[in-house]
Amino acid sequence: MILEKIITEKKKEISKIKNKEPINDLKDKISTKNPPEDLKKALNRGFSIICEYKRASPSTGPISSKKLEESVKSFESGGASAISILTEKRFFNGDIKHLERAESITDIPILMKDFIIDEYQIFQARAYGASSILLIASICPNLEAFIQLSKSLHMEPLIECGNSLEICKALENGAEIIGINNRNLNNFTINLNRTKAFAPLIPKEKILVSESGVKEPEDVKILREYGADAILIGTGVMKSKNPADFIKDLLIAGTITPKGGPRIE
Numbered sequence: 001m002i003l004e005k006i007i008t009e010k011k012k013e014i015s016k017i018k019n020k021e022p023i024n025d026l027k028d029k030i031s032t033k034n035p036p037e038d039l040k041k042a043l044n045r046g047f048s049i050i051c052e053y054k055r056a057s058p059s060t061g062p063i064s065s066k067k068l069e070e071s072v073k074s075f076e077s078g079g080a081s082a083i084s085i086l087t088e089k090r091f092f093n094g095d096i097k098h099l100e101r102a103e104s105i106t107d108i109p110i111l112m113k114d115f116i117i118d119e120y121q122i123f124q125a126r127a128y129g130a131s132s133i134l135l136i137a138s139i140c141p142n143l144e145a146f147i148q149l150s151k152s153l154h155m156e157p158l159i160e161c162g163n164s165l166e167i168c169k170a171l172e173n174g175a176e177i178i179g180i181n182n183r184n185l186n187n188f189t190i191n192l193n194r195t196k197a198f199a200p201l202i203p204k205e206k207i208l209v210s211e212s213g214v215k216e217p218e219d220v221k222i223l224r225e226y227g228a229d230a231i232l233i234g235t236g237v238m239k240s241k242n243p244a245d246f247i248k249d250l251l252i253a254g255t256i257t258p259k260g261g262p263r264i265e
């Protein structure tokens with residue numbers, strides 16, 4: 001299974017990088033930085049879009065060779081509320097340094113998208129300029145501790161949940177932002193009904209981010225009707241010829257569609 005492969009690689013990468021850049025160096029770096037942007041606040045203004053800088057993926061292969069700076073600027077001018085940056089190297093062609101480069105040119109929150117299995121990576125995220133991190137509940141070795149650590153570094157994490165037990169666990173441990181991935185990470189199939197199925201379990205005062213598989217404004221409309229507060233889109237914006245206009249169209253679709261489902265105000 002691909003997820004297992006990614007994790008095996010990740011473990012090797014972390015043990016190498018810990019020697020190259022010890023955790024105390026990261027802590028020193030963090031101590032010189034200002035507190036990051038507030039992701040929950042940024043997503044708490046009606047309907048929001050998180051755009052992802054994603055150059056490749058195991059399911060699609062190469063996606064785009066656009067420069068980071070160009071993408072960040074187009075996401076911002078289209079009206080994205082936050083930017084997700086896929087930092088995983090081997091399978092997604094990402095780079096941790098993209099966080100630093102993005103932070104230097106934008107004021108909107110930056111989410112580090114990676115496969116976080118070690119607390120070291122949470123310090124790394126903050127040291128390199130992230131405002132938030134993705135925690136995938138199914139692979140996180142200690143959700144409670146990782147959420148606590150992230151919050152203590154002033155990063156409100158996005159917790160990706162794939163079933164009701166994971167949602168309960170995330171909420172129990174103080175999660176404020178819950179992600180439902182419409183893509184099954186084991187076989188890559190997209191099913192927007194995943195958002196529909198789990199939205200009722202997420203209290204109104206929490207932020208529900210519907211992740212993956214958005215191709216057109218119609219998809220946004222559907223997800224909004226299911227109760228999403230925000231969507232996260234990667235491939236669609238990376239492949240678009242005019243990302244800013246595309247994002248604006250998605251934003252209009254999400255904004256004119258009243259939030260539905262059991263999560264209605």
Ligand SMILES: O=P(O)(O)OC[C@@H](O)[C@@H](O)c1c[nH]c2ccccc12
Nearest residue numbers: 181211212213214232233234235236
């Ligand atoms: O490219 P898409 O279908 O718009 O999906 C973006 C994002 O949701 C996806 O990259 C993602 C969601 N959760 C993840 C966890 C790991 C890696 C990647 C992901």
